[in-house]
Amino acid sequence: MKEFWGSMASLMGVWAFGQSLLQTVIPPELRFTLSKYINRLFNWCSTYCYYDITEIDGVNTNELYNAAQLYLSTSATANGNSRLSLTRAVNSSSLTFGLSNNDRLIDFFRGVPVQWEHVVIQRQSQTLSWRHVPDEKRGFTLRIRKRDKALILNPYLDHITDKANEIKRKNQDRFLYTNSRGGGGSLDSRGHPWESVPFKHPSTFDTLAMDPKKKEEIMADLKDFAKGQSFYQKTGRAWKRGYLLYGPPGTGKSSMIAAMANYLGYDIYDLELTEVHTNSELRKLLMKTSSKSIIVIEDIDCSIDFTNRKSAKSSGNHSSSSSSGGLPLGGGGGGNDGGGNSITLSGLLNFTDGLWSCCGSERIFVFTTNHIEKLDPALLRSGRMDMHIFMSYCSFSALKILLKNYLGYEDGDLDEDVVKQLEKVIEEAEMTPADVSEVLIKNRRDSERAVAELTESLKGRAERNRAAKGVELEEEEEKRALEKLTDGNEGFDSTADHLPER
Template sequence: MMMMGKTWAEMGSSIAGLMFVLATLQQFFPHQLRTTLQEFLLAKLQQLSFVQKWSDRMVSFFSPHICITFPEFCGYQYNEAFTAIETYLSFKSSSKAKQLKASLVKDFKSLVLVVDENDIADEFNGFKLWWTLSVPKTQAVYNEEMSYYKLTFHRHQREIITKQYLNYVLEEAKEIQARNSQRKLYTNNPSGSWNGYKRRYMWSHIVFEHPATFQTLAMDPKKKEEIINDLIAFSKGKEYYAKIGKAWKRGYLLYGPPGTGKSTMIAAMANLLNYDVYDLELTTIRDNTELRRLLMETSRKSIIVLEDIDCSLDLTGRRKKMKEKMEDKETDPTKAGLTENEETSKVTLSGLLNFIDGIWSACGSERVIVFTTNHKEKLDPALIRRGRMDMHIEMSYCKFEAFKVLAKNYLDVESHNLFGKIKGLLEESNMVPADVAENLMSKSDIKDVESCLENLVQSLERDIKQKAKLKSEKNVFRPRHKFSYWVKFRNKIPTSSRMSTV
């Protein structure tokens, strides 16, 4: 008892001494100084390793919960788990959330409701879980603060959550995306408008609603069937590409005159495979690094399109041309006569090839790469060789088989007494499918098959006459008088060297 009384007396003395010190500090030290000293001491204590370990143990001892974080980005690549969680929570938890966001989607009869709150509760096998979305106050920059989902659950549920629940979330997200999938058409924003490396700022998109299919595509049926079989084999070829040691990608070169259906072919590919389309504009990209970032942010099951590749950038000759101009002027680029693209864009042929067929080509799977051009002969052979552009598809002038597809599409006819005449005219003319379709399109509400076909016959006859006229003008030989050649030759001779005529 005496010992206990002594202990209590010592404790009381210590508390009294502490109270005296605190009273003295409050009396002689201003409030701001006391606050600063407290913050300084706490900061120093937190830097000590044993203090951090002790605090972590205390938190884990008193808190029975475990947290798993799912960041929006993992290195260079977008974290697909983040998208899956976002999809799952938006559609599966909308019935439980207190705050919802409504939007009217095209072709939907009612409003679409999605979650519009950062904290969402979920339940799995009788267990309670909590999802929290953390969004930075300012737009994230690469390797700095970024958005992430945090999953919180009781530590006794670790096995069930990590082995069952997370797989359940991913599978549910896939099914939701499949049921509500809408193909998208993406285009790259100018690099100056990027805010960090976020996909939403690098690419803008709209819903892809092009109705073109291979059934409505004006092309020879045998060639069409060959392309369809190649696309389907590619989409099912994951194991085959892994077996032969190649990246799961396929390249298509579409070449031919304007109006032959190259863009329509791309739309038909997207609708057949159910892939998104990325329309890549090279002239807005500064250098190869930005090109790589853009291509790395394209999704799986996508078609990457570079239309008019011969006009997008002078990938082979621009460097030489720029060097020559700068050597002539040795001043600023504007005086050297360089265009805006030549001043800013440094995308090179090697940079483009490195992604199509180099090491970086293996960083994305199930991608179709399509080049289009009106002049195949202008392209660098290294750009279109086999293995990069695996299939070269010529989109040529309209022939009879392609015409029959257009007649079925526009006029709902499969045979007519003018078909024989049209077949002969198509063999002689160079009319593209777009011009044929324009003649078959009715100009009134009443579909007059006879007049539409007559208009096409007249247009074909005019085209043949024009073609023959141009050919005759090229073959005309125009002799020149011998005296005119002598005058030109004589004028080039200096006056002092001319011989006088007798």
């Protein structure tokens, strides 16, 4: 060992002497030229390409660095790295994992391995500077085989950007927007026609009280829409979709909208039509909405007085504007007189299906109503409202979800007799999920009492419904009997003109 370390010391001394001799004999310009050509020789002989992605490009932030950092957060946890950095962004409720300083990671894209290295270099202290310079120079170094460069480089970077945007959308808080008071032309303090608040609604498809098969169908449709950019481009269709939620009050239409937003990670624009005065204001509002959003008009049959085309024709108005859907939807029907509303049916149709509806991409239109029969058929056709979803009264499958949400009951926790009673009366009771939830909330601290009170409420509602239906049947039978009696006496006139003369 002594001889080994002695030899190593001699070699180090020779190396130091040779290096100092070269620096003395060879001028700096020649040394720089030699090192440049040596590096080129090594790069030419190497089988890899190296790409540096710095955090700051000049004075601007490099978006590709942020995208790579978010993308590698998922790969780092999947590869089981023993040392990771842990961060939480502003307006985010989830944690993000990332590579530690000067750590490496192997990723695979289309079966091709690539290597990432997080390079962190300490800067020398700068006492005089006109702008703040970070103490550390951060960046990623991407290593790819030269033979794979043309095959995967551009698709891989596009994949990283798309994946990072998806992660960012899921991690950050969503917002609920509403149009500013005073109409679509009004602007808030920042010059926008929409006012926003963080959207914190906890509703998801797991907690939504609805038939599981129907929920799976809706979720599959939403997933196909979100991943269908190439399909919509290939078929020449605008990347949008319309949903109509209809049914009695309290059946979960608003919760469905919140579940859709949480499932897709979209923002919600709650459009209040009563605050919009003209079609041009409606178009301006639409142009200021962002992609990946849900545009909602709740209770569309109540927000504006729908004097549709059929009612106009029945009142004797056969004008050309009536046949083209140009009737004002406001209650006054006379434009803006007296602060009225002059939005037309054609303007609303163009909002959902016309050229102006294509000024953005990946947007969903949702209309809700309690009375679908009041809506003009032009609003209901495919292309405007592509999927009609009936929000029905609470079924037994929906009841099981509510029992799990509020009382923690799983399948098999309830007695078979109780299950049979609930299954027997739930359909006849015609109680909404909101009514059932209210009963469970009041007694959530006593599960047995909650189930017992719910059973009694369902039985009482079912009996009242049966009695009401019996009265309706009797009235209908009396009406039919009267119609038969009237039909039998048809043509008989009891006036004195038909009596024979004496």
